[in-house]
Amino acid sequence: CPPLAEMHKLKEKFxxxxxxxxxxxxxxxxxxxxxxxxxxxxxxxxxxxxxxxIDEIIAYFDNRTTSGIVEGINNKLKLIKRSAYGFRNFDNYKNRCLLTQAFNC
Structure with a gap:
């Protein structure tokens, strides 16, 4: 399939x-x-x-770093927030967030 082959080449070029x-x-x-x-x-x-x-993408070439780690942490916190519906107070939510982050380091 020529279009699929071209798409693969473009992906690899990127x-x-x-x-x-x-x-x-x-x-x-x-x-x-x-x-x-x-x-x-x-x-x-x-x-x-x-x-x-494009500005954010080009910034990668300055330090060769991405925001992937921060995005991952934000995603985990959002998942905890969704499952925190039954928590009785904010301290329980805060402790759950801190514990989750402490075990992922």
Whole structure:
């Protein structure tokens, strides 16, 4: 299936942009722009999202860090909040959040 093969190549090309340690923010911006032109036909929603978040995406090339850990912690806290419906007071909720985080380090 040629379209599927092209989509796979585009996905791998996007991954290579971020895995190359020599890529600075300017080169990254250029490569992402080229990738977006080629990928617009296959991944229109992804291209739109990347365009909306380009500043944050390009910031990755400065320090090579992401907010993945913080996003994971926020997700766990939201799950606890959803299951905390029966907690009688805020201290029980706070203690559950702190215990969950303490065992994940």
């Amino acid at each position: 991954r290579q942009i971020f895995n190359n340690p020599k890529t600075n923010w300017l080169r990254g911006l250029l490569r992402i722009g080229i990738w977006q032109k080629r990928a617009k036909q296959y991944f229109p929603d992804s291209v739109k999202t990347i365009t909306n978040w």
